[in-house]
Structures are given as C-alpha cells and as structure tokens.
Amino acid sequence: xxxxxxxxxxxxxxxxxxxYGGAAFILLYxxxxxxxxxxxxxxxxxxxxKTQLNPVGAFRKLRPGSPWVVTGWLGIVSAFTILSYYAxxxxxxxxxxxxxxxxxxxxxxxxxxxxxxISMNVNPDLxxxxxxxxxxxxxxxVSKGVSxxxxxxxxxxxxxxxxxLIVLSIYALQTSGAASGLEFLLRPQWQKxxxxxxxxxxxxxxxxxxxxxxxxxTYGSYLSRRSNLVSSTFFIAAGDTLVAVLAGFVVFPxxxxxxxxxxxGPGLIFRTLPIAFAQLPGGYWVALGFFILLSFAAITxxxxxxxxASAYFIDEQGWSRSRAGWTLGSAIFLLGIPSAIGEQFxxxxxxxxTNYLLPIGALLxxxxxxxxxTHNERIDEFSANDVTAVxxxxxxxxxxxxxxxxxxxxxxxxxRLF
Numbered sequence: 043x044x045x046x047x048x049x050x051x052x053x054x055x056x057x058x059x060x061x062y063g064g065a066a067f068i069l070l071y072x073x074x075x076x077x078x079x080x081x082x083x084x085x086x087x088x089x090x091x092k093t094q095l096n097p098v099g100a101f102r103k104l105r106p107g108s109p110w111v112v113t114g115w116l117g118i119v120s121a122f123t124i125l126s127y128y129a130x131x132x133x134x135x136x137x138x139x140x141x142x143x144x145x146x147x148x149x150x151x152x153x154x155x156x157x158x159x160i161s162m163n164v165n166p167d168l169x170x171x172x173x174x175x176x177x178x179x180x181x182x183x184v185s186k187g188v189s190x191x192x193x194x195x196x197x198x199x200x201x202x203x204x205x206x207l208i209v210l211s212i213y214a215l216q217t218s219g220a221a222s223g224l225e226f227l228l229r230p231q232w233q234k235x236x237x238x239x240x241x242x243x244x245x246x247x248x249x250x251x252x253x254x255x256x257x258x259x260t261y262g263s264y265l266s267r268r269s270n271l272v273s274s275t276f277f278i279a280a281g282d283t284l285v286a287v288l289a290g291f292v293v294f295p296x297x298x299x300x301x302x303x304x305x306x307g308p309g310l311i312f313r314t315l316p317i318a319f320a321q322l323p324g325g326y327w328v329a330l331g332f333f334i335l336l337s338f339a340a341i342t343x344x345x346x347x348x349x350x351a352s353a354y355f356i357d358e359q360g361w362s363r364s365r366a367g368w369t370l371g372s373a374i375f376l377l378g379i380p381s382a383i384g385e386q387f388x389x390x391x392x393x394x395x396t397n398y399l400l401p402i403g404a405l406l407x408x409x410x411x412x413x414x415x416t417h418n419e420r421i422d423e424f425s426a427n428d429v430t431a432v433x434x435x436x437x438x439x440x441x442x443x444x445x446x447x448x449x450x451x452x453x454x455x456x457x458r459l460f
Contacts, residue, residue: 044196045252045261045343047203048280049131052311052336055250056290058242060226060304065232068287070235075279078448079247081440082404083258083275085411088423090262096353097256100263105414113406114354117256117358120399121350122370124255126377128347129180132340133172134312137162139337141331147316155320159312168343169382174375180344181371184352185364193372195345199338203285206335211291213328219298226304227290241455243447249396250282254404260353262281272437285339292332307308307412311336348374401453405446412442417447 059067093100097113105111128282139296140145147155162168183191214220265274293315297304300321302314319329351374361369372433381388411420424434 043278043281044200045257045346046278046343047200047285048250048252048339048343049135049336050246050250051282051286052293052339055246055286056227056293057304057310058246059290060294061234062239062242063231064225064227064229066230066232066235066280067239067243069230070227070239071246072283074240074243074448075245075251075283077440078244078445079251079253080275080279081437082248082253082408082446083251083278084271084376084437085407085441086253086256086258087262087265087271087275088411088420089407090259091265091267091269091420092419092423095228096261097350098354099357100259101410105410108408110406110414113403113410114256114259116399116403116406117254117259118351118354120255120395120403121347122374122377122379123391123399124395125180125347125374126346127381127388128340129176129344129374129378130169130173130388132176132337133169135333135336135340136170137168137178138312138316139330139333141316142319142326142333145326147320147329149266150320151319152317153316155316158316159309163385165398167206169377173378173382176340176344177375177378180343180348181367183345184348184371185367187363190204191345192389196342197251199342203335203338203342204280204288206331206338207285207288207292210331210335211288213324214292214295215301217295217299217322219300222298223294223296223304226293226298227294238455239439241452245396245456248404248449248452249400250286251279251318251327252343252346254400254402254407255347256350256403259407260350261346263353271424272433285428292437349443362408369439398453401449401456403431405449405453408441408449408456409443412438412446 055071059071063070089100089104094101095103098111098116101108101110101114141158146158150158183195185191186194213225252258262271265271288449293310294304296302296315296318297310300318302310302318304310315332316329319325319332322328348367348371350371352363355370356363356367381391420438421434433453
C-alpha cells in the first residue's frame with residue numbers, strides 16, 4: 043500500500059474525479075481497479091512469490107533463455123526513470139513542509155503565494171538541495187533492508203498518513219465551502235462519462251497502483267507461502283482508493299471555502315491551497331499536517347521505486363543492500379538534476395514513463411501471466427491459499443482477455459492514436 047499510495051492520490055485523483063463526472067467517475071474508477079488493476083497486481087505478486095526474485099531474475103527463471111527477460115529490464119528502467127523526476131517533486135513537498143514549519147504563508151496574498159512557488163521553480167540550487175534530502179531519506183530506508191527499512195518505514199508512515207487525512211478531512215468538512223466541495227466531488231454527472239473518461243480511469247488505476255514496472259513483483263518476492271495473494275491485493279487496492287477519496291474531502295472543501303480554482307491540478311497544492319491555509323483558524327497546523335502527509339505519500343512510493351532497481355543488484359550481482367541503495371540512489375540523484383534544473387526535462391521524463399514504459403511493461407506482464415505461463419503454473423501458485431476455482435477462473439479470464447485489451451487502449455490513448 044505504501045508503494046501504491048503516492049502524490050497522485052492526493053491531487054490527481056480528486057481533480058480528474060471532478061472533471062469527469064464526480065461520483066460517476068468514482069464508480070467507473072472502482073470498476074477499472076477491479077477489472078484491470080487487481081488482476082494485474084495479482085499477476086505481479088504471483089510472478090514475484092513463485093520465483094522469490096527481482097523482475098529480471100523472475101522472468102529469467104520462469105522462461106530461461108527467452109526474450110521475456112526484457113520485461114524485467116523494462117521494469118527496472120521504468121522505476122529508475124520515474125524516481126529521478128518523482129524525487130524532484132518529492133523535494134518540492136519537503137520544501138513546503140519547511141515553509142509551513144516557519145509559517146511562511148501567514149498573511150500572504152494570492153500573488154505572494156504564487157511567487158513562492160515560482161521562486162522555487164527558478165532556483166535550481168534550492169531544488170537540487172531538496173532533491174538530495176529526499177533521496178537521502180529514501181536511500182537510508184531502503185538500505186536498512188526489508189523488515190528494518192521498508193516494512194518499518196511503512197508501518198510508521200502509512201498509519202500516520204491515514205490519521206492525518208482523517209483529521210484534515212474532519213477539519214475541512216467544517217469550513218464554509220464543505221457543501222460545495224462535496225457536491226463538486228461526489229455529485230454524479232453521467233453526461234461527462236465517455237470514452238476519454240473510461241481511459242482516464244483505466245490509466246489512473248494502472249499508475250496509482252504502481253503497476254507495470256515490477257514493483258509488485260519485487261514486493262511479491264518477499265511474500266511467504268502463507269500470504270493470500272488475492273486478499274492482499276484487494277486490501278492494497280481498497281486502501282489506495284480510500285486515500286484518494288479522503289484527499290478529495292480535504293482538498294475541495296478548502297478550495298471552495300476560499301474561492302480557489304478546483305481544477306488547478308498540482309498547482310492546487312503548491313500555489314493555491316497555502317492561501318487557504320493562511321486564512322484558516324489554526325491554518326499553521328493544517329498546512330504543516332497537510333504537507334507532512336504529502337511527504338509520507340511521496341517517500342513510501344519512492345522507497346518502492348528504489349527497491350526495484352536495488353533488488354536486481356542484490357539478487358543477481360551479489361551486492362550488499364547498503365551498496366545497492368547508496369550506489370543506485372546516488373545515480374538516480376544525478377539523473378534527477380536535469381529535472382530539477384528545468385521543468386521541460388521533467389516533462390519529457392514523465393511523458394516517457396507514463397506514455398510508453400509503464401503501459402508496455404504492464405501489457406507484457408499481463409500477456410506473460412495469461413499466455414506464457416501454463417495453466418498448471420498459475421494453479422500451483424494459488425493452491426497454497428485455497429483460492430476457489432471460480433475466483434481462479436475469473437482472474438484467468440480477466441488477465442488473458444480483459445486486462446491486455448484495456449492496456450492496449452491506454453497505450454494508444456497516451457500516444458494520441460485513440
């Protein structure tokens with residue numbers, strides 16, 4: 043769940059929900075999670091636990107000498123690429139935690155708050171500094187290992203994230219714009235549901251659940267035979283969706299309370315919400331809590347991205363966990379510097395990842411699990427958890443037919459061919 047829950051849950055999901063029909067889109071999104079996200083996550087968990095290896099090692103073990111190993115390499119490249127610019131945005135969040143801590147938003151006008159964001163964006167030294175801090179925290183956690191770092195970090199940060207969201211949503215729902223914000227988020231607007239909305243929901247389900255880059259294959263390799271793949275997957279998907287919905291209960295009541303533009307995307311967080319925080323009673327604590335929450339979401343996702351690359355060098359090259367974490371983390375930091383210097387490069391890296399690497403990786407994983415693996419190979423992995431024949435049949439149908447078609451449509455949509 044720590045891997046799945048990220049910055050996109052807090053700003054992108056509420057934003058596109060309001061854009062594409064409110065409650066109607068929420069129902070559509072849940073359907074996409076069940077039809078595409080859940081089958082694909084089960085597939086990644088299955089591959090990881092069956093092999094107990096990283097993405098490259100997993101495909102190499104299951105189909106030695108075949109081209110399928112490229113799927114594993116694609117996952118590592120995707121995780122490496124995404125983290126290089128994701129860490130830059132994570133650095134923005136840490137900077138805003140600091141600004142909230144020193145009460146920088148108090149008494150500021152709309153223009154002054156906007157200037158804070160602009161001044162950060164045009165200051166490469168500042169961005170590189172926070173990029174370094176963000177990567178340092180990520181590297182330290184990953185270097186501690188699975189139980190001492192990844193698991194311990196998520197056990198602390200995920201409950202705190204949920205607690206902060208609940209507290210902030212209660213606070214936001216008592217503001218003057220609560221009714222308008224909830225109407226914007228939850229009122230069904232079926233007329234806005236069309237092909238584009240369906241594809242947006244499919245894409246959000248894929249990217250929000252961290253699928254297509256081997257993250258869940260890597261985490262699946264740490265699962266024991268006693269773990270139930272199906273219930274674990276549903277638990278993660280439900281938690282990820284709940285965070286997104288709760289974020290909407292925080293963002294939109296505050297936005298409507300102060301006449302802010304609810305469709306501002308990421309700018310809603312960095313340019314406009316601090317205006318609301320500055321005017322709210324107790325706004326200092328609300329702002330601090332909100333950006334701490336964002337930092338938790340960012341870090342729990344970043345550690346999973348670094349873990350994908352680290353696992354390969356630990357499993358296949360015999361590196362120590364500390365060496366893998368610090369070497370790869372440092373390389374990702376260097377790759378992230380161009381994104382910190384210019385938003386154009388960040389946009390290129392984001393487009394490369396979301397338009398090509400992730401959809402192609404997810405499609406290959408779905409096809410491999412549904413068609414390259416034999417029926418017995420799939421049954422053997424599920425038999426340990428007493429999964430019913432009906433559930434297995436439903437999952438097999440989805441991963442073989444529904445999920446690949448949906449992923450092809452997402453890819454064609456992303457490259458503007460559909």
